[in-house]
Amino acid sequence: MEAKEAVAKTCVKxxxxxQSAITYDVFVxxxxxxxxAAIARPGQFVHIRLTDALEPLLRRPFSIADCDSSEGTLTLIYRVVGRGTALMSGLKSGHTLDCMGPLGNGxxxxxxxPLLVGGGMGLAPLLMLAKTFCSxxxxxxxxxxxxxxxxxxxIYRDVCNNIYITSDDGSLGxxxxxVDLLPGLLQEKKFDVVYACGPHVMLKSVAEVAQKYHIPCQVSLEEYMACGVGACLSCTCAGTSGKRNKVCTDGPVFWTEEVVW
Structure with missing residues (x-):
């Protein structure tokens, strides 16, 4: 297991x-x-505050879905879940955001x-990772x-060679x-690492299956983050070392053996 490096960050306007809508409540x-963009890595995130509003007071974390260092741009894919993201979804080209990042360990x-496993909006941070593995x-x-x-x-059609799809109600795939399809894929022994992001219950199941087949697995945890820099302790989770891991600074990406499930 490699040591985690100190993360450089900056705060910019x-x-x-x-900005465009993908669905009625998901925006890119x-x-x-x-x-x-010059230093961002797959799995990192940015912490954003709306510059023209006093509310919401706290920043909101957003995974970096894509990054173009030559153009100096970041792409965020997010779902409207509260007042902050609702206000953000109404912003137009030319508006500014107070953006801090890149944060966390990717x-x-x-x-x-690699085998990438994503559920729901957990597929957003996997996009940049998939593009990094384009070779x-x-x-x-x-x-x-x-x-x-x-x-x-x-979104992934031109990025991943093979895509397997599941839906809870069977309306697609x-x-x-x-996790129903995961054992069959890992039994083929074509993969040497699993990367996953999604709901906690999904990640726990992915971790268990990967361990059964002795394949290293990294997971990106989704936790509420108030400060994003390890000061408020609102995003801690139990670690196997005996200490509480700060998801915002020790993570959000962890090897599965680092996490108490």
């Missing part, structure tokens, strides 16, 4: 280049943040034959509640959960 936003790019034959196993939520195949 980022101009929105464009591209912002200009060259200082952050994925360790240790595999040559490999990366495979994606994705899941969602229904076909309406599974707009992701269009295999009826069931992502």
């Amino acid at each position: 980022s101009r929105i280049i464009n 936003m591209v912002v200009a943040a060259p200082e952050i 994925f360790t790019l240790s595999g040559q034959r 490999c034959s990366s495979t994606l196993l994705m899941g969602g509640r229904n076909a309406q939520e599974l707009f992701w195949p269009n 295999h009826r069931g959960f992502t």
Whole structure:
């Protein structure tokens, strides 16, 4: 297990280049943040505050879905879940955001034959990871509640060579959960590392299956983060070392053996 490096970060005023709706409550936003884009790695996130509003007071964390260091841009894919994201979804090109990042420790790019497993909005941070592995034959196993939520195949179509889809109600792909297909994929012994992001219950199941087949697995945890820099302790989780891990600074990406499930 590699030691985690100190994460460089900066705080900048980022101009929105464009924003569009993917579904009625999911949006994709591209912002200009060259200082952050120059050093961002897959699995890291940014902490954003709306510059023209006093409410919400606290910043909100957003996974970096994509990054173009040559253009100096970041892409965020997010769902409207409260007042902050609702206000953010109404912003237009030219508006600015107070953007701090890149934050957290990202994925360790240790595999040559990676399997990516994502559920719901957990597929957002896996996109940049998949693009980083473009020289490999990366495979994606994705899941969602229904076909309406599974707009992701269009986003990943030119990124991953193989895509397996599950939906809870069977309206798209295999009826069931992502973990239903995971044992069959790992039995083929084509993969040397698993990367996963999604709901906690999904990650716990993925960790158990990966351990059964002796395949290293990294997970990106989704926790509420108030400060994003390890000061408030609102995002801690139990670690196997006996200490509480700070998801915002020790993570959000962990090897599965670092986490108490």
